[in-house]
Amino acid sequence: MQVHASRRSRLAATMRAQGGGVAIVFTAPEKARNRDAHYPYRWDSHFYWLTGFPEPDAIVVVVAGADSEESILFCREKNEEREIWDGWRHGPELARERFGFDRSFTIDKLDEELPKLLADQPAVWHAMGSDAALDARLRGWLDAVRAQARAGVTAPARAFDVLHVLDEMRLVKDAHELDIMRRAAKISAAAHVRAMRAARPGRREYEIEAELLHAFRAAGSQYPAYGSIVAAGRNACVLHYVSNDAVMADGDLLLIDAGCELDGYASDITRTFPVNGRFGGPQRTLYDIVLASQHAAIDATRPGARFTDPHDAAVRVLAQGMIDCGLLQGSVDAAVESGAYRRFYMHRTGHWLGMDVHDCGDYREPGEPAGEGGRPWRILRPGMVLTVEPGIYVRAADDVPEAFHDIGIRIEDDAVVTESGCEIITGDVPKAAGEIEALMRSR
Known part of the structure; x- marks a missing residue:
């Protein structure tokens, strides 16, 4: 009260x-x-x-x-x-x-x-x-x-x-809110681990969605925070895929974007992993690029930084990786300046999180004068909560190396801005490729 x-x-x-x-x-x-x-x-x-x-x-x-x-x-x-x-x-x-x-x-x-x-x-x-x-x-x-x-x-x-x-007022969370969000994150993290253990070739996406929903409710969550995305193979290249009815094939990656709502507060986690428990060579190449970009974005999530700094850090790593594996040509600076990377990474790296999964709050700093691009981006302050979710989505095309066709990867965690950096509250789900494969071998 x-x-x-x-x-x-x-x-x-x-x-x-x-x-x-x-x-x-x-x-x-x-x-x-x-x-x-x-x-x-x-x-x-x-x-x-x-x-x-x-x-x-x-x-x-x-x-x-x-x-x-x-x-x-x-x-x-x-x-x-x-x-x-x-x-x-x-x-x-x-x-x-x-x-x-x-x-x-x-x-x-x-x-x-x-x-x-x-x-x-x-x-x-x-x-x-x-x-x-x-x-x-x-x-x-x-x-x-x-x-x-x-x-x-x-x-x-x-x-x-x-x-x-x-x-x-809601943009900066108080201690009461952060406590609930940490608990919501733990429930969602356990649900993702359960889903990884349940995934196998031949099962349908909705069977894995059911594992998530069971884990949410059994742990006391009242609802999913949003419609769960459970996308196998080429379905992972659809950013807001919701059908969740395809059969998972041997060799597919499965992208799960799902989180629970607990006492009115959302969590939001994405993991991408091999249905058969082993990353293929091209899958591992792209996965490691996305993971490295997420590490760069997390390092850039700190008080005093601008809201867009994590995105900018992720984009440079992603662009370099796309060039290294042949998805793009030229220099990193050119790929970033021209926006060529957007063919394979078309969304921002995060959003506010709180009572709403895309929570309230201006992304531009109030009171600062506008320049050519509008008002400057928001300054991050302790108590703000945002997601960090870079990805790569490679649709099949004649000018794209065939080995990478129809691979979609996203890795997402929830970050609380602290006095010295940020706290990842969804870290209980493995995300290094080797850790994921080890977990799936233990099924």
Whole structure:
């Protein structure tokens, strides 16, 4: 409770620095899968980060005055009949006590109470433009306040995007968040090891996906953090492959990009390994290039570096390796400057990680003046978490050495920026080629 309450206080302090006002943050709605069946419910990340409250049909309001603050929850009423069908509901009173709110109301009081909360406030903080229906509701509340103008009541004169503020607050993780992320990483790492041991020629990709999902849930994870990619052979050259239904052949590499979500926080790991337990010569050549590029990127992940520095370090190693094995011609500088390497490596080396697998936060440094390429890239600071995931993807083509046709390789780990460098929290999965082969021999 205290963790979430302190976050609401931080939000209120940020609001006071801009003159104060009222912030309104909605949770995610339930979504129908088909007819009367719903997708498993997952709350909005910003809302949960502020509240810890897990139920749908809820809104948090933070009021920041000049020298005071208040947090108010609107949620579903206590309803014993619905609980028989759908499960536990806190109701406003218990939710207020358990989650540390100052006041609470049932959600059906929203249209009655919000105009009162917005009256005579200098500003409203809202997820502007994210949902047309929510924008319309806000306009209705503001209109209700403006209708009281003859009584001397004023409506907020300014509006701020509350999501931008929360994005910046969430970008640097606190100790509570990092503890959960380390545990999520361990669960996912164990799942990848299980998958390596289960993979064999003749099995289907979805059988290995099932091994991952079993390991996630058995260890207490609530969900996969995203749809698992289990891609054998040429399927690994499809970056977001999701079919997961092909038969794994002897001699294939298997690329697995999968991670669990634990208590709202994602992990994200990719490993590529031989289904039969032995790297072929061309596979090993490309694999070692990717691994060397990842080492270079990890070395570049440190406080004070720019977000793009790990990518730049990886690209130079990848380009040199592509030249050495005949995928590219010319110099490293020319391959990088021209972008020729992008034929075989077309994505960036990382992204923010947190409650969302592609987590919130600007990739450009706030407040720095823009140059020709826009604002400079973000400066890495302790507590930021990002992935490090270089790869090589070689589709068959007449001008590509045949030995490398249809080989796709990616190696991904999760890195916490520390005071002196970075901490790899997904290191429990082998990634040196010899270590992978040794693990698979032990099956």
